[in-house]
Structure formats: structure tokens, C-alpha cells
Amino acid sequence: MSSLLTNTSAMVALTTLRGISDSMAETQNRISTGMRVADASDNAAYWSIATTMRSDNAALSAVQDAIGLGAATVDVAFTAMDNAVEQMKDMVSNMTTATDDTVDKTKIQSALTQFQDQLKTIASSASFSGQNWLQQDMVADNLNKEITGSFTRDANGNVTIETISVDTSSIVLVDTNGTTDEGILSQNLMGTAVSLADIAMGTAGDISTLTIVTTGQEHGVQAEAYRLAIVNHYNTLTGTAKTTFDRDDAELLFVTAVGGATNTALGDAMVDALGDLGGTNVLDFDIGGLGTSAGDKVVLQAVIGAVDGQLQSLTDAATDLGSAKARVDMQMEFVKNLTDAIDRGVGQLVDADMNAESTRLKALQTQEQLGIQALSIANAGSENILSLFR
CATH class of the missing domain: 1.10.287 (Helix Hairpins)
Structure with missing residues (x-):
């Protein structure tokens, strides 16, 4: 029709x-x-997911900046620590040179003073954005540093900020606390005064069982100097005197030095030799006053051992910092890759083909x-x- x-x-x-x-x-x-989904009217579900993920990506971008700040702080500390290790190696080398009787120890000390001043500079200047991990008050300061590491949102929409913890208690070079000093470089290495009770020898005639340990001091110069002096004396013995040498014999050598009444030449020599040594730690040891006497030699040897012990501690600290640096670098790379992955995911939801x-x-x-x-x-x-x- x-x-x-x-x-x-x-x-x-x-x-x-x-x-x-x-x-x-x-x-x-x-x-x-x-865009295939430009607003909620195009696809409400996809638009909502994309909007949330864009917000998370913005937060991750801020996390990247925070990690960058943390990475810079770690890198500054690591660089300074690495340089400190090299300075300490040179110190030990120069101290070892001073064991030669023909070397002028005052000139060696002049070189050592330069290394010591440089170590002080390294510790004080290892600062980034107001943070110095190598020079802290180990009593008052918070030694457990937190670096922002990641931003996560669970299935319920709850947000969590993940952090990377760096324990700096083992890497402090200079402890600014006036009472207790546990810094690797500023720690008192002399140890407490040796007492007769500190001397121990398990087996008579076996000098390898001789120990002298003062409370709380791993590299005590005084204890090590006494031990070395006893070993040197033991090595001069022969026959029965050597095979029966025991703790009592070791004590008798130093009763003067440790407060006894009996006068012994070796004990007096050790008191004098320790008096010739200046300073108490890596940053102020002064070997310029040490001579060529047997007592001075064992004191110098004990100082070298103590400084080398701190060098090992410094090496361990550098290892800890290196591990922290690697951890932060890995997290930074992960956050970058995660940000890119989220961008790709959002694109799959809302981008137009x-x-x-x-x-x-x-x-x-x-x-x-x-x-x-x-x-x-x-x-x-x-x-x-x-x-x-x-």
C-alpha cells in the first residue's frame, strides 16, 4: 500500500x-x-579500573623519586666507604714499613696523619640531603634507616607503602656520642688495663694456647702487646724452661705492669713502650714516639693488628653497603618495569585500536x-x- x-x-x-x-x-x-573508553559512559567497569590504576601509577612515580633519593644516599655512603677502605689499606702498609728499624717513625707518622685527616674528612662529608650514615650518634640516632620501596593496593583497596630497611649500626665510621664510642674509626682500641686474671694458658709448653682478653675489646692493643711480648720471651727459652712454661710463668713476667709488687724488667719495658704510643683509635694513633726496643716493637705490632682488624670491619661494612645499594637498585628497576606494565595494562582496557x-x-x-x-x-x-x- x-x-x-x-x-x-x-x-x-x-x-x-x-x-x-x-x-x-x-x-x-x-x-x-x-581512546576506546574515554569516560564512565563508554564502559563504567573499565573506566573505573583504569582510573584506579592511573592513580596507582602516579603514586609509583612518587615512589620512584623516593627510591632515587634513597639510592643517592646509599651511593654517597658507599662511595665514601670504598674510599675509606683504600685509605686504611695505605695506613696499614705505612705502619708495616715502620717495623723496619732503619725507618724514621716520625716521618711515617707524618704520612699517617694525612691518612687520618682524610678519613675524618670522608666520614664528615659523606652526606646527602642532610643525612650522613657514616657519622652518627649511635645512642641517640635511629640507626635503622627506611627507604620508600613500593606502593601496593590489595583486593579490598587497602593501600600499603613498602619500605627497604638498611641497618647502619655496622657501617658508622665516627660515633659522635660523647659517652660510648662504637664507630669503626673512632672506637678506642687500647682496651682496658691488663690484669693477671686476663692471662690464660691451657697447656704448659704450648704458647698457641696463650690468650689475653680484656673485657669487650676485640682488638685491644694493650692485651695484644703483652701477649706478643710473652710469646717473644717464650721463643728465647730452651729445654725444660720452654716445655714447662705455663700461665704462672707468663704472669711473673708482668706483675709490675699489672699492679704486682715484684719488679720485672720486661714488665717495666712494656709500661714504657705503651707510654710511648700516642692516641687510642685509628684516627689519632701516633707511632712517632716508638723506638726500636723490644717493647716498642711489640706495641707497634699490636697497633698494626688493631688497625688491620678495623680494616676488616671496614671491609665488612663496605660489603653491607654494597648489598644495600644492589637491593635499592634492583627495586628501582622493578618499580620502573612495574610502572610500564601498568601503563600497558591500562592501554589494553581503554586504548582504541x-x-x-x-x-x-x-x-x-x-x-x-x-x-x-x-x-x-x-x-x-x-x-x-x-x-x-x-
Whole structure:
């Protein structure tokens, strides 16, 4: 049935053309913005997820900055520690040279003073953004440093900031606390005064079982000097005197030095030799007053042993810092990769496939042309009705 008032074909063609126009507008918007989901009206679920993940990525970007600050602090401390190790090696080398009787110890001490001053400079200047891990008050300061490491959100939406802990108690070079000094370089290495009770010898005639240990001092110069002097004396013995040498014999050599009444030449010599040594730690030891006597030699040897012991502690500290540096660097690289992965994930949800959209646009343009043609044909049907009344 042909109707003058209702052109059904034109209405269908117009509806189809209107749909094509809407699809074209949507496709052109995707092409212009590059996004398949630009707002919540496009896809509420995907838009919500993408918005949350973008927020998390912004937080991760701030975490990257924080890790960068922590990495710089660790790197400064590590660089300073590495340089301190080299200075300490040179100190031990120069002290070893001083064991030669022909060497002027005052000149050796001049060189040692330069190393000591440099070590002080290293400890005081290893600072970044107001933080110096190598020079701290080991009583008042918080030695457990926290570096922001990551930002995480669980399934319930709860946010957690992960941190990297660095224990600096083992890497402090100079302890600024006035009462207790546990810094590697500033620690008192002389040890407490030796008493007879400190001397121990398990097996008579076996000097390897001789120990002298003062309370709380790993590298006590006084105890080591006495031990070396006893060993040297033991090595001069022969026959029965050597095979029966025991703790009582060791005590008798130094009763003067440790407060006894009996006068012994070796004990007096050790008191004098220890008096010739200046300073108490790596930063102020002064061997310039030591001579070539047997007592002075064992004191110098004990000092070298103590400084070398601190060098080992310094090496261990550098190892700890190196491990922390590697940990921070790995976390920084992980956060960068995680940020990129989140960006890719968000892109999968909301980015438009430009190849598909361009192809779709071309198809819609063709459909639009055909729709216009169909509408034109439908409108021509009404004109044909007019010809019936001519």
C-alpha cells in the first residue's frame, strides 16, 4: 500500500542513516582521542579500573623519586666507604714499613696523619640531603634507616607503602656520642688495663694456647702487646724452661705492669713502650714516639693488628653497603618495569585500536553513502504517487 502521509521506506532509511551517523561520531571520537573508553559512559567497569590504576601509577612515580633519593644516599655512603677502605689499606702498609728499624717513625707518622685527616674528612662529608650514615650518634640516632620501596593496593583497596630497611649500626665510621664510642674509626682500641686474671694458658709448653682478653675489646692493643711480648720471651727459652712454661710463668713476667709488687724488667719495658704510643683509635694513633726496643716493637705490632682488624670491619661494612645499594637498585628497576606494565595494562582496557577504527570508519562512510542513496529512493516513491493524478 502506498501512502501519501506515511512513507515507511523513508522512515526506515532515515533511522538506519541516523544509526550510521551515531556510529561514525563514536568512531571519529575514538580516532581523535585515541581512546576506546574515554569516560564512565563508554564502559563504567573499565573506566573505573583504569582510573584506579592511573592513580596507582602516579603514586609509583612518587615512589620512584623516593627510591632515587634513597639510592643517592646509599651511593654517597658507599662511595665514601670504598674510599675509606683504600685509605686504611695505605695506613696499614705505612705502619708495616715502620717495623723496619732503619725507618724514621716520625716521618711515617707524618704520612699517617694525612691518612687520618682524610678519613675524618670522608666520614664528615659523606652526606646527602642532610643525612650522613657514616657519622652518627649511635645512642641517640635511629640507626635503622627506611627507604620508600613500593606502593601496593590489595583486593579490598587497602593501600600499603613498602619500605627497604638498611641497618647502619655496622657501617658508622665516627660515633659522635660523647659517652660510648662504637664507630669503626673512632672506637678506642687500647682496651682496658691488663690484669693477671686476663692471662690464660691451657697447656704448659704450648704458647698457641696463650690468650689475653680484656673485657669487650676485640682488638685491644694493650692485651695484644703483652701477649706478643710473652710469646717473644717464650721463643728465647730452651729445654725444660720452654716445655714447662705455663700461665704462672707468663704472669711473673708482668706483675709490675699489672699492679704486682715484684719488679720485672720486661714488665717495666712494656709500661714504657705503651707510654710511648700516642692516641687510642685509628684516627689519632701516633707511632712517632716508638723506638726500636723490644717493647716498642711489640706495641707497634699490636697497633698494626688493631688497625688491620678495623680494616676488616671496614671491609665488612663496605660489603653491607654494597648489598644495600644492589637491593635499592634492583627495586628501582622493578618499580620502573612495574610502572610500564601498568601503563600497558591500562592501554589494553581503554586504548582504541587505530587500525580497527580506521577500517570501521571507512565502512561507515560507505554505509552512510548507501543510506543517503536509500533515503533518496524512498523519497522518490512519494513523487511517483503524484504522477497518478495527472
